[in-house]
Amino acid sequence: MTKTDRRIIRTKNEIKQAFFSLLSEKNFEAITVRNITERANINRGTFYLHYVDKYNLLEQYENEIFEKFNAILDETTILVIDINQFKQERLPVMTQILHVFYEEADSLKLILGPNGDPFYYEKMRQFFVRYFNAYLGNLTDKSKWKFPIELTLAYNSNAILGVITYWLQHDIQQSPEEVATMLIETILKGTLEASGMRSIIEKESELGR
Template identity: 25%
Template sequence: MDRRIQKTRQSIMNTFIDLLAEKGFEKITINDIAKRANINRGTVYLHYVDKFDLLDKCIETYVEQLLHHCANSADTKLDVSAFQSVFEYLEKNFTIYKLLLSNEGIGFFRSRLYAIIAQTVTEVIGIKSENHAFSNGVTTHFLASGFIGVLEWWINNSMPCNVQEITEQLMFLLEPYTKHLVSR
């Protein structure tokens, strides 16, 4: 992709994020974005259909960045280092993830993150489960919901405990599941 196109898209997205923090999604207009980014309104429409498309692309970008970080820093195990890596990344990028998780009307980010976590858990269960007493569906949704709930609580409460504490507590809570799922 042309560097000018990348630069323009990044400028639009950064402006959108700034406005999202200031005004909330419902009050943002394409005119606001264009004016703040110092570009023509038509330029925004060259890159994004509307503000909903921009929101979708923004969510995809930040979900992909989180996944990319996790893929590069952990192996395929559900262990302390995998969880710690996720929370360290979220700590470094706290502002944007807090915005995406807490802003009204942006359940899309949570839904997308949930789907990815559920898919990952399903893959791990399918590959590594030795205990047939676990129902893959129930286990998947229990673990994904629990993880997302803890992640939201931690972000929305401005990280009330440090990365090591949250990781240790999660591993303690998940121990009954992880010993059956990742003991190989």
């Protein structure tokens, strides 16, 4: 209804193009409204017809994307009550999440990168804390943990988001499914066992002495 005018659609597209093109070259804070409008070939005043400032511009894209992630968790019922179901229950959700990252790769690799928005990184990290915490709550009594649960959540959420960000930014040739598998396996078993190295290393150690 309200957003049918073609001029608006065109202008907003030009701005988006110009903005992400600039974000791939320099820091968000170093980008000026002037920069954006010059590259988009529109009048500077026009920018302010659509956005309050450059922060508002970024925010709109961020929220748009974040909705997609929340939708996944909202739809997901937590069924895990057994450690053996852990993987089969969790892998599909992680795969779904990875697919959204893949779809939005062009924007997300920039927003989550060092030239992007650190607060969005933190927001996404909290998303994984939520994802992780929900399962753990069903599995066991948190008070029995050897280490503070907060640190474990920080450990895993940063690991997951770190891998995903790296994957996006370096165009690693792995499908969303493969990355999801790697993450779930490593969370569950730890780096050495998940990668299949533990047994190999142990064999080498035995031979060595």
